[in-house]
Amino acid sequence: MTELRKNDHRLLQVLRAPVISEKATLVADKNEQVVFEIAPDATKPEVKAAVELLFKVEVESVQVLNIKGKAKRFGRFNGKRKDVRKAYVSLKPGQEINFEAEAK
Template structure:
């Protein structure tokens, strides 16, 4: 796998009420990822960028919502999210607070 591909896989953290609850209870972190990324690529990208050990990766694809802009019908793009389970004692801090 080439190094540049690892930096394009993760689009950012997916912050929601559900992802916060999952992070507290199950030790999982939710990322918004490239739609063509597979689980092994996501695992390698998270381990390299955040220097943590990943135990499991589960993915889900979300269809883009239909939206109206006045009289024009539009559609948001499809996207993919990854539920990344970290090893016991591992943590990723997105806020940078110490």
């Protein structure tokens, strides 16, 4: 593995997981974007740097989305689901992330 810089440890914690949903698949096909769940305190430049470091692709832009957790009841207790922060990452033309190849 290549030698990690001091800041790379933080970048490895920025991306939590790829979002696999019907909407994420449509966006990936239509706009060449990939959707990730990210850390609550992550910034756009950190997300861009993390995707470029982990997947060896060029990122054009990043849009960030905060989703508030729904208020739900758990039996007789009121509760709330966790807040989620997502990043829509636009790749430069010709770039592609293949998650199946990355897992091996």
